[in-house]
Amino acid sequence: MRLDLYRVVELFRKSFSNSLSDKEKEKLDDVLQNTYLKEAYDQLSDEAFVLDKFREFDTYEYREAFNKLKTFQHRVRIHRWIAWGSSIAAILIMGFLFFYPWEHQDNVQKLAGVTQHIVPPGNNAAILKLADGRTVEIGKQPLELEEGEGSIVKYENGRLSYSSGENRAIEDVYNELIVPIGAECHILLDDGTEVWVNAGSRLRYPVVFRGEQRKVMFSGEAFFEVKKDSRPFIVSMDAGDVRVLGTSFGIRAYPGETDYTTLVTGKVCFQSKEDEKVILSPGEQAVLHLSGKLEKREVDVEEYVGWKDGLFIFKNKALSEIMKILERWYGVDVIFQDEDLKELEYTGNLERYDSINAFLQLLERLNEIHYEIKENTIILHK
Amino acid sequence: MSIDFDLLLEGVNKKDMWAWEELYAGYYAALCSYVNNVLRDRDQAQDIVQDVLVAVWKSSKRFGDMKELTSYLYRACYNNALIFKRNIQIRKDIEQKIVLETEVEVADEIFAITVREELLRQLYCYIKELPEGAREIMELSISGLSGPEIAEKLGITIHTVKTQKNRSFKYLREKLKDSVLLFLI
Structure with a gap:
């Protein structure tokens, strides 16, 4: 049979x-x-x-097994990439440390503990600005409150969520989520859209989406998973709008920096304030340069959205760019005493939830760079 | 959490970590229990399931739908369990070449076990969707507490525990009415 x-x-x-x-x-x-x-x-x-x-x-606990798989992920990536450094030895050490950071961590921390303090990673925290102007700190305790006649706002297990009952508010009620430097926050909007908001960002959204489109205002960096719906979802930024139906994509739009919109699934349209448009397919990215030039290119999306899954992924990235990202996440200021250090390029993965010391130790091992930590300032020199 | 079905499959095919975490959450325990039926060795069962999942992860294989993926996982786990049984001595070789493709004739018995485990897996996933009170009672009874113990712990009557438990089972069965294509992960 x-x-x-x-x-x-x-x-x-x-x-x-x-x-x-x-x-x-x-x-x-x-x-x-x-x-x-x-x-x-x-x-x-x-x-x-x-x-x-x-x-x-x-x-049978799946988590332990899954975590093991994650270590394979790092290993494979490192093999797949051609690491780029200033010497072969540097490449080897970097690959090694990037993929075994946890095994070295004890050592590293002991060493560092003597002379320097540890800068821990960011954590789950944000400030929620309610419609009446009150602000609520979120991150430590679970929270539940009512907003805009019948909408329930909840914070638990690291996620802020909105759900409206039968009573649909008549007027638009907006809340704003402010995620400071050194923090992140995960939010579920009333329409089922999820947003992972990275450090140094602001998201303003209606408590309930009414009308023919779903529109939010945003600056900073975030990963959006937009719930499919007949109403378009619009992310409005200083430099332009991203318009989608149901899809997932990352945005990096910090004031005064180049804007990136990276599409993971679905289709989106990026429209600049000058009314220039590009339509993106998965794996493509819209780059809006500070000069106003709009460009479409293909990228490895993980490099841009990997942070959401706990990894910083750098490919031939200039140290100045890397430090800009780390500054926001670890809440530190970085000073380059030697300008030419900024140009050094690195490739590899970093665990987002490690302390910054792991990365700095690595730079030092490459024999190119030394560092000092003074409170929240990191000084890099030759 | 129920997830967009296509999105999940795409995530699995593309080796997205979030999708793989869902895959582990939805399949790992059931597959371990499945292999344990064959091997009667819990640790080995977990090793084999992990080897199979990692091998799929490393391969460039893509799946057309969830059914294909599910059948494939059961088959690969079963094949590897059999091979393990035959080659207990040379465990090392297995780690080096995980067999995913060999078609091993699935005997009637293992077919029935596969059906059984897959249904259990689906039911197990639905527990998360039970109304809160019912879920708590369900979880406590899974953890091994007896009816009277649960009643005492929650400060409710034994009668309530019984009716809630019955209702939970009814609810879980009710969920089976939904299309098989929508089964949760």
């Missing part, structure tokens, strides 16, 4: 939920002629058996 797994699974599902048609009933009777399948069916009908199996499932 050759049966399709899903054919049988579906018959079982329907049988257990009492939704079999007469024809399917016959088919199931047929299937149950097989003694093994009959036994499986009987076991599934037995609640005590099912509970026992659930109990067994509970004993």
Whole structure:
């Protein structure tokens, strides 16, 4: 007997939920002629058996296994890339440290602890500005409050969420999320769209989306997973708008810096304030230079959105650019005593939730750069 | 959390970490229990499941839909469990070449077990969706507490525990009515 797994699974599902048609009933009777399948069916009908199996499932913890997979991810990436440094030795050390940072961390921290203090990574924190102008600090305690006649705002397990009940507010009620330097925040908007907001960003949004389009105002860096909906979702920034239906994409739009919109899935349209448009497909990025020039290019999206999954991914990135990103996340100021250090390029992955010291130690090991930490200032020199 | 189905599959194919975390959350325990049926060795079962998942992760294989992915995972785990059984002595070789493609004839017995485990896996995923009170009782009874113990712990009557438990099972079965294509991960 050759049966399709899903054919049988579906018959079982329907049988257990009492939704079999007469024809399917016959088919199931047929299937149950097989003694093994009959036994499986009987076991599934037995609640005590099912509970026992659930109990067994509970004993297998997937997280540990998944974390191991993550280490493979780093290894593969390092192999795949041609690391770029100023010497072969530097490349080797960098690859090694980038992918084994946790094994070295104890050492590194002990060493560093003597002379320097550790700068820990950013954490989950933000300031929520309510419609009436009150501000609420979020990050430490769970929170629940009502906003705009019947919308529930909740913060728990690291995520801020909005949900409106039956009462739809008549007027637009806006809230603003301010994520300071050295912090991040994850938010679920009322329409089901999720946004991971990175350090030094602001997001302004209605508590409930009304009208024909969903519009939010944004500056800084964020990853959007927009819920599919007939109403377009618009991210409005200083330099232009991103318009989408349902898709996921990253935006980096800090004031005074080049803007990047990176598409992961779906389709988006970026429109600059000068009404220039580009349409992006997955893997493409719109770059709006400070000069006002708008450019479309293909990129490795992970380099731009990897932070959301806990990694900084750098490819041939100038140290000055790397430090700009780290400054925001670790809440530090970086001073280059030697200008030419800024031009050094690096390739590799960094764990976002490591202390910054791991990275600085690495730079030092490359024999090119030394560093000092004074409170929240990091000085780099030759 | 229910996720857009296509998005998840695409994420798995593209090796996106968030999608792989969902995959682990939805399949790891069920696959371990499945392999454990064959091997009766919990640690080995976990190793084999991890080897298979990592091998899929490293391969360039793409899946057309969730059914294909699911059947593939069961088959690969089963094949590797069998190979392990045959070659207990040369465990090392397995690590070096994980067999994903070999078609091993699935006997009636293992087919029935696969059906059973897949249904259990789906039911297990639905527990998360139970209404809060019912879920708590369900989780406590999975953790091994008896009816009276749960009643005492939650300060409710044993009768309430029983009705809630029955309702939970009914709810879980009810969920099976939804299209098989939408099953959660």
